[in-house]
Amino acid sequence: MRNLIDIKDLSIEEIDELIKVAKDIMQNPEKYSEKCKYKKLATLFFEPSTRTRLSFEAAMMELGGNVLGFSEASSSSTSKGESVSDTIKVVGGYCDIIAMRHPKEGAPLVASVHSDVPIINAGDGGHNHPTQTLTDLLTISCENGRLDNLTIGLCGDLKFGRTVHSLISAMSRYKNIKFVLISPDELKIPEYIKEEILDKNNIEYVETNQIEEHMSKLDILYMTRVQKERFFNEEDYLRLKDYYILNNDRLRTAKEKLTIMHPLPRVNEISTEVDSDPRACYFKQAKYGKYIRMALILKLLEIK
Numbered sequence: 001m002r003n004l005i006d007i008k009d010l011s012i013e014e015i016d017e018l019i020k021v022a023k024d025i026m027q028n029p030e031k032y033s034e035k036c037k038y039k040k041l042a043t044l045f046f047e048p049s050t051r052t053r054l055s056f057e058a059a060m061m062e063l064g065g066n067v068l069g070f071s072e073a074s075s076s077s078t079s080k081g082e083s084v085s086d087t088i089k090v091v092g093g094y095c096d097i098i099a100m101r102h103p104k105e106g107a108p109l110v111a112s113v114h115s116d117v118p119i120i121n122a123g124d125g126g127h128n129h130p131t132q133t134l135t136d137l138l139t140i141s142c143e144n145g146r147l148d149n150l151t152i153g154l155c156g157d158l159k160f161g162r163t164v165h166s167l168i169s170a171m172s173r174y175k176n177i178k179f180v181l182i183s184p185d186e187l188k189i190p191e192y193i194k195e196e197i198l199d200k201n202n203i204e205y206v207e208t209n210q211i212e213e214h215m216s217k218l219d220i221l222y223m224t225r226v227q228k229e230r231f232f233n234e235e236d237y238l239r240l241k242d243y244y245i246l247n248n249d250r251l252r253t254a255k256e257k258l259t260i261m262h263p264l265p266r267v268n269e270i271s272t273e274v275d276s277d278p279r280a281c282y283f284k285q286a287k288y289g290k291y292i293r294m295a296l297i298l299k300l301l302e303i304k
């Protein structure tokens with residue numbers, strides 16, 4: 001039985017296959033509409049979510065399956081003191097696969113040890129978010145036509161932004177990838193990512209706090225929200241939350257073929273005037289998320 005806890009749980013070949021299946025689903029949705037008949041997905045969300053949970057649920061419905069679950073810890077027995085491992089053992093008896101989001105780093109990994117059904121990490125604290133990364137890879141593959149030879153700017157909260165951590169881990173396995181890491185000093189990428197991923201794989205990267213400095217070189221600009229819920233004090237958050245606001249003026253020198261991404265939700269990081277720019281891909285990106293999750297559910301349930 002396979003789980004998806006970390007994006008590295010999938011080989012590059014498996015990711016390529018998931019992307020291929022997702023593209024086929026986009027072209028021929030009817031072919032897949034009964035693949036998960038009588039199967040159930042449980043979405044256990046101990047933290048807020050809109051896109052991830054609803055796209056998982058829509059994905060299972062479009063595969064002909066059913067969904068059950070909860071969208072906040074307070075409406076589950078967690079509020080009575082039940083442990084994650086007990087919850088998982090019980091829910092595994094009601095469904096075939098579980099997507100779980102939790103504020104504690106490593107909680108989905110713990111869950112997978114106790115589970116009889118596949119566990120998908122739908123975000124664990126400030127750590128990882130592998131299915132957002134699959135979404136991002138499908139987006140890049142569709143919009144840029146390749147996953148190698150890219151210069152990727154990651155901007156905003158690189159410290160707590162789990163989507164950034166998983167995306168760096170995934171992209172570092174493709175050829176000739178360069179990163180421009182744009183953040184305020186307080187929100188720089190964690191050391192362990194530099195040591196264990198970037199340095200270890202000899203990936204070229206620069207760190208800067210200037211968004212415009214490298215704009216003209218970027219093929220992808222990945223904006224992120226400052227992760228308010230991970231801050232220890234309100235003051236720091238208020239000081240840093242509007243550090244970068246992408247607007248038309250800041251895109252002046254950008255490539256015509258730039259892909260502007262954001263995992264969403266957006267707070268202030270991208271001015272709404274950018275939404276009508278043909279390079280803005282974030283709403284499309286959210287849509288791609290449903291198709292890649294359909295492909296992932298099929299893979300983990302071993303349905304051809």
Ligand code: NCD
Nearest residue numbers: 051052123163225263264265
């Ligand atoms: C992201 C997350 O939850 O980490 N959202 C998402 O799943 N699309 C990004 C964020 O919340 O800022």
